[in-house]
Amino acid sequence: MADHDLTGFTRSRFTHEGTTRKVLRRGEGPAVIVIAEIPGITPKVLAFAEKVAAIGCTAVLPVLFGTPGRDAHPRAHGSLKSGLYTASSMLKVCVSREFTLLATGRSSRVVTWLRALAAHEHKRCGGPGVGAVGMCLTGGFALAMATDDRLLAPVLSQPSLPLAVNARRAGTIDISDEELAVVKGRCERDGLRVLGTRFSGDRLVPGDRFAFLRHRLGDAFTAVELDDSDASPEGVLPPHSVLTEHLIDEPGQPTRAALDEVLDLFRTRLLQETGGSAAP
DSSP, X not given: OOOOOOTTOEEEEEEETTEEEXXXXXXXXXXXXXXXXXXXXXXHHHHHHHHHHHTTOEEEEEOOSSOTTOOOSHHHHOHHHHHHHHHHHHHHHHHOTTOOSSOSSOOOTHHHHHHHHHHHHHHHHOSSXXXXXXXXXXXXXXXXHTTSTTEEXXXXXXXXXXXXXSHHHHTOOSXXXXXXXXXXXXXXXXXXXXXXXXXTTOTTSOHHHHHHHHHHHGGGEEEEEEXXXXXXXXXXXXXXXXXXXXXXXXXXXXXXXXXXXXXXXXXXXXXXXXXXXXXX
């Protein structure tokens, strides 16, 4: 792929508690907050957002890092420039106080801003509630956002925080015990369903992390775990990004089935009560 010029996406800004960020949007209907992975909103993240819009939702993409539309694949800009771009996005996250990479038992500060964005988009877009997809370093953000009753469809795609540098961090996720208790209460009381995706050999998302979520959330947590051999060979890194870089978007492919399950969650939770589109 090449850089995406953002055609088809509107651009605006959202401010909460003095922090202003750019936001991209596409589609109509209930909002789904699409939180990109490192290095940012790549063409494949935008392609996922287009699929969200195609089912009758509004894809809302906050710009947390990186340059929207830039293709990070070495084929687009060469290995050196692509590597430097990815490193610069990662450095921004590492030095920012809004992201918690290693600490256990708490969510990143940026989640407060994301909850406010979700509330704003729910008011703007309507519908029964909001969906959210976090990816890689942002994967657990969708879980922490679900303390808000307006978040009806949280998806954790390869949630990678806290970084699994030891067994204790591998067997947890970036959310406080208090917040997780709220989410668990919603699962038991309201039937909230949490969906997670990962490749089985992904060291950034150890199996113990999903085991932890199964233990804490019970049947409310649905784990979609794929074999590494299911990943697209076009990905630069080992199998990791289920919905974007390692997606094989063809019928019958396990990654396509995982994508369809994510979209079906949005249809079920956000569109049934509104009579929205059920387009594939």
